[in-house]
Amino acid sequence: MPTLVKNELNVYECAEARFEMAAAKLGLEDDLYRYLRFPNKEITIYIPVTMDDGRLEVFTGYRVQHSLVRGPGKGGIRYAPDVTLDEVRALASWMTWKCAVVNIPFGGAKGGIICDPQKMSQKELERMTRRYTAELTDWIGPERDVPAPDLGTNEKVMAWVMDTYSMHMRHTVTAVVTGKPLDLGGSRGRREATGRGVHFVCDKAIEKLGMKREECRVVIQGFGNVGSMAAMLLSEAGYKIVGVSDIHGGLYNENGFNVPAVIEWVHGQRKPLPDFPGGGAKMAGQELLFQPCEILIPAAIENQITSANAHRVQTRILCEGANGPTTPPADDVLRDKGVFVLPDILANAGGVTVSYFEWVQDRQGFFWRESEVNERLKDVMERSFDEIVRYAESHGVNNRIAAYMVAIDRVAFALKLRGLYA
Ligand code: GLU
Numbered sequence: 001m002p003t004l005v006k007n008e009l010n011v012y013e014c015a016e017a018r019f020e021m022a023a024a025k026l027g028l029e030d031d032l033y034r035y036l037r038f039p040n041k042e043i044t045i046y047i048p049v050t051m052d053d054g055r056l057e058v059f060t061g062y063r064v065q066h067s068l069v070r071g072p073g074k075g076g077i078r079y080a081p082d083v084t085l086d087e088v089r090a091l092a093s094w095m096t097w098k099c100a101v102v103n104i105p106f107g108g109a110k111g112g113i114i115c116d117p118q119k120m121s122q123k124e125l126e127r128m129t130r131r132y133t134a135e136l137t138d139w140i141g142p143e144r145d146v147p148a149p150d151l152g153t154n155e156k157v158m159a160w161v162m163d164t165y166s167m168h169m170r171h172t173v174t175a176v177v178t179g180k181p182l183d184l185g186g187s188r189g190r191r192e193a194t195g196r197g198v199h200f201v202c203d204k205a206i207e208k209l210g211m212k213r214e215e216c217r218v219v220i221q222g223f224g225n226v227g228s229m230a231a232m233l234l235s236e237a238g239y240k241i242v243g244v245s246d247i248h249g250g251l252y253n254e255n256g257f258n259v260p261a262v263i264e265w266v267h268g269q270r271k272p273l274p275d276f277p278g279g280g281a282k283m284a285g286q287e288l289l290f291q292p293c294e295i296l297i298p299a300a301i302e303n304q305i306t307s308a309n310a311h312r313v314q315t316r317i318l319c320e321g322a323n324g325p326t327t328p329p330a331d332d333v334l335r336d337k338g339v340f341v342l343p344d345i346l347a348n349a350g351g352v353t354v355s356y357f358e359w360v361q362d363r364q365g366f367f368w369r370e371s372e373v374n375e376r377l378k379d380v381m382e383r384s385f386d387e388i389v390r391y392a393e394s395h396g397v398n399n400r401i402a403a404y405m406v407a408i409d410r411v412a413f414a415l416k417l418r419g420l421y422a
Contacts, residue, residue, distance in 0.1 A: 004017070005017045005327070005328050005329065008303075008306060008307060008327040008328065008329050008330075009303050009306070009327070010086060011086065011087050011090040011091075011302050011303065011324050012086040012087070012089045012090040014090065014324065014327055014328050015089075015090040015093050015094060015324070016037070017328045018328060018400065018401070018404055019036070019037065019093070019404065019408070021328075021401055021404070022401050022404030022405045022408055023036075023408060025395070025397060025401060025405055026405050026408060026409060026412075028408060028412060029412075032412045032415060032416070035415060035420075036067070036408065036411060036412065036415070039064050039065065039066040039067075039089055039092060039093065040065045040066060040067055040068055040107075041064070041065040041139070042062065042063075042064045042065075042085065042089070043062065043063045043064070043065075043136070043139060044060065044061070044062055044085070045060070045061045045062070045063075045132060045135045045136070046058050046059070046060060046061075047059040047060070047061050047113065047128055047131045047132050047135070048131065049124060049127050049128045049131060050127065051124055052121050052123060052124060059113050059114060059115050059128055060113070060114045061111065061112065061113035061114070061132045061135075062083070062085055062088045062111060062112050062113075063088075063109065063110070063111040063136055063139060063140075063145070063147075064085075064088045064089050064091075064092040064109060064110055064111075065092065065107070065108075065109040065139070065145055066089070066092035066093045066095065066096045066107065066108040066109060066110075067093075067096040067107040067108050067411060068107040068144075068145075069107055069411050069414050069415050069418065070096075070099065070100060070105055070106060070107055070410070070411060070414045071099075071104075071105040071106040071107055072106055072107065072141075072142065072143055072144055072145055072146055073092075073095075073106070073107045073108060073109030073140075073144065073145030073146065074095055074099055074106035074107065074108060074109060074145070074146050074148070074352060074355065074356075075091065075092055075095035075108055075109040075110040075111070075147070075148065075150075075352075076091075076110060076111070076147065076148045076149055076150025076151075076153065076179075077110075077111035077112065077113070077147050077148070077149070077150055077153050077157070077161075078091070078110070078111065078112040078113075078150040078151045078152055078153065079112070079113050079115050079117045079125075079151070079152030079153050079157075080112070080114075080115075080116075080117075080151055080152050081114060081115065081116045082114075083112035083113065083114045084114075087112065087302070088110050088111065088112045089110075090302075090324065091110035091112075091150075091323055091324075092108050092109050092110035093108060094108070094323055094324065094344065094345055095107075095108030095109060095110055095352070096108025096407070096411060097345045097403070097404060097407035097408070097411075098344075098345040098346075098348075098349050098352055098407075099349075099352060099356075100406070100407035100408075100410040100411050101345050101346050101349060101384055101388065101403050101406060101407045102346075102349045102352070102353050102380050102381070102384045103380075103384070103410065104352070104353060104356040104380075105356075106146070106352070106356065109145050109147075110150070111132075111136075111147055112150075113128065113132060115128065115152075117152045117153075122156075125157070126160050129157050129160040129161060129164070130160055130163075130164045133160070133161045133164040133165055134164055134168065137165060137168045140165065140176060141165070141173070141176055142173060142175035142176055142359065142362075142363065146175070146176060146177060146178060146355070146359060147161060147176075147177045147178075148177060148178045148179040148351070148352070148355050149179040149225075151224070151301070154179075154225075155179060155180060155181045155186065155191075156181075158177045158178070158179045158180045158181075158186075159180055159181055159184055161176065161177045162174060162176055162177050162180055162184060162185075165177075174362040175359050175362035175363050178190065178354075178355035178356075178358040178359055179191075179355060179358070180358070185358070185361075185362045186358060187354055187355075187357050187358035187361055187367070187368070187373060188367070188368065188369065188370035188373050189354055189357075189370050189373035189374055189377070190351075190354045190355065190357075190358055190373075191225065191229070192229045192233070193350045193351050193353065193354035193355075193373075193377060194225065194226045194229065194230075194321065194348050194350045194351035195225070195226055195227075195228070195229025195230035195231075195232070195233050195321075195350070196229065196233055196350050196374065196377060197347070197348065197349060197350015197351065197353065197377060197381050198226070198230040198233075198234075198297060198299075198319055198321050198347055198348065198350065199230060199233040199234050199237060200350070200377070200378055200381040200382060200385075201319060201342050201346065201347050201381055201385050202216075202218075202234065202239070202295055202317070202319055202342075203237070204381075204382060204385040204386075205295075205317050205319070205340055205342055205385075206294075206295075206317070208340075208389065209316065209317070209340060211294060211316070213237060213238040213239050214238050214239075214240070215294070216239045216240065216293075216294040216295055217240050217242040217243075217254075217256075217292070217293040217294050217295070218231075218234055218239050218240065218241050218242065218243075218293060218294070218295045218296075218297065219242060219243030219244075219252070219288055219289070219291055219293040219295070219296050219297065219315070220241065220243065220244050220245070220297045220299055220321070221243075221245050221250070221285060221286075221288055221289055221296075221297070221298045221299060221300050221304065221322075221325075222245065222246070222298065222299035222300030222301075222321070222322065223244055223245065223246040223262075223266055223273055223299075224246075224299070224300070226299040226321040226322070226348065226351075227244070227246075227297070227299035227300070227321060228262075228263050228266070228267065230297055230299060230321055231244060231257075231259045231262070231263075232259050232260065232263060235256075235257075235259040239295070240256040241256055241257050241259055242254055242255075242256055242257070242291070242293060243288045243291050243293065244257060244262055244273060244288075245273060245274075245285040245288045245300075246266060246272065246273040246274075246285070247285070248272035248273055248274050248275075248285075249272070249273070249274040249282060249283065249284055249285050250273070250274065250282070250283050250284065250285045250287065250288035251273065251274055251276060251280035251281065251282060251283075251288075252280055252281045252283060252288060252291045253278075253279050253280030253281070255279070257276075257278060257280070258278055261276075261278055262276055262278065265277075265278075285300070286304065286309075289304060289305060289309070289312075289313060290309070290312040290313060290314060291314065292314045292315075293314065293315050294315065294316045294317060295315060295316070295317045295318075295319055296313065296315035296317070296318050296319070297319045297320075297321045298318075298320060298321060298322050298325035298326070299321030299322050300322050300325070301322060301325070302322065302323065302324035302325060303324065303325070303327060304322070304325045304326070305318075305325060305326040305327070305330045305334075306326075306327045306329070306330050307327065307329035307330055307332075307333065309330075310326075310329075310330035310333035310334055310337075311333055311337075313334065313337070313339065315339060316339065316340060317339070317340045317341075317342065318334060318339050318340070318341045318342065319342040319347050320341075320342060320343055320344035320347045320348060321344075321347060321348050322344065322348070323344050323348065324344060325344065326341075331398070331400060335398055340399070341398060341399050341400055342385075342399065343399055343400035343403050345403050345404070345407065346384055346385065346388055346399070346403050349380075349381070349384065350377055350381060353377055353380050353381070354373060354377055357373055357376060357377075387406060388402050388403045388406060389402075391405065391406055
């Protein structure tokens with residue numbers, strides 16, 4: 001049956017369509033369905049900021065708490081010019097399902113500010129972050145809602161959030177955010193965590209499909225935190241990285257890239273990726289998605305694989321490092337092509353899993369070795385992969401719908417146990 005969405009490029013509509021599909025398959029009770037369809041809370045904040053030239057600018061920011069049923073809200077803060085409330089809503093709901101897929105005790109939330117961090121000074125970013133945090137003081141906190149980095153934000157931004165919140169509380173509260181610098185209560189392995197999780201589920205997928213690492217050509221769209229870390233860890237493990245891209249464009253090279261050299265070029269020297277002197281055919285970042293490979297990893301933004309282009313994808317495995325890179329109508333095409341999909345709410349859950357470890361360590365005031373973090377992450381990712389794939393096979397659904405079904409079932413069960421307070 002084809003998937004119906006009116007506007008496939010509206011991420012919230014896509015998130016709703018998948019929720020509805022999975023809820024129907026699950027036979028979710030009407031009342032639970034009605035409860036879980038809506039976010040718990042949506043906060044819009046107008047953030048006045050004095051810019052470096054003395055002008056006052058007012059930015060629009062959001063925090064959406066989709067669900068607090070299984071624990072405090074959890075999810076990143078995104079700084080980007082095209083942030084919309086619908087996008088933050090969709091991302092918040094994906095956090096709920098993601099945390100439930102890997103079975104960590106959090107709900108789902110997401111924040112965003114419409115701004116262009118590339119065009120702002122560090123001081124402007126700091127003032128904007130602090131004002132946004134101050135406005136959110138009543139809604140965030142270790143027991144309420146715990147932000148983290150996402151597109152356009154990083155450890156430094158998390159340090160400002162932590163400091164601002166702590167000043168209002170009159171004591172240091174490290175567990176209010178995750179993805180912090182190591183010296184401020186961050187966790188070892190958090191920076192690499194999403195890429196490492198991607199690596200673990202790729203290992204599981206090729207094992208299941210009877211493929212070998214050395215025979216796997218990997219194409220990665222996006223070279224930010226997730227894309228570059230996935231590239232590094234996969235190449236260290238013996239996979240061949242044949243395609244890479246950033247916002248400036250992509251490069252494809254059948255012989256494989258020297259990934260540390262690409263990382264040094266892009267992150268060390270801050271040069272555009274397509275100018276990397278190590279060889280390869282230059283192409284637009286989106287074209288890279290259609291090059292031949294065994295594993296395709298979109299690790300940039302939403303809506304990259306759609307009904308208009310899914311037929312051009314030439315991969316055996318699609319591993320979603322980004323949130324929402326594939327639309328529901330594109331899923332239908334990929335299913336018909338026999339692509340093995342590792343859906344975002346499973347594939348990129350390594351980040352939030354180590355965020356959970358960071359929150360636990362902060363609250364205990366006791367910090368783990370990196371090997372301990374990575375081992376625990378491996379356990380979580382492998383167990384989640386097995387649960388989702390087994391569920392998909394036994395229920396005759398694809399991996400994505402299986403992940404939604406498992407997640408919705410867990411949240412609905414918790415909700416039933418809690419009951420409705422009215
Ligand atoms: N922004 C990341 C995500 O989309 C991490 C969220 C977190 O660690 O809370 O999963």
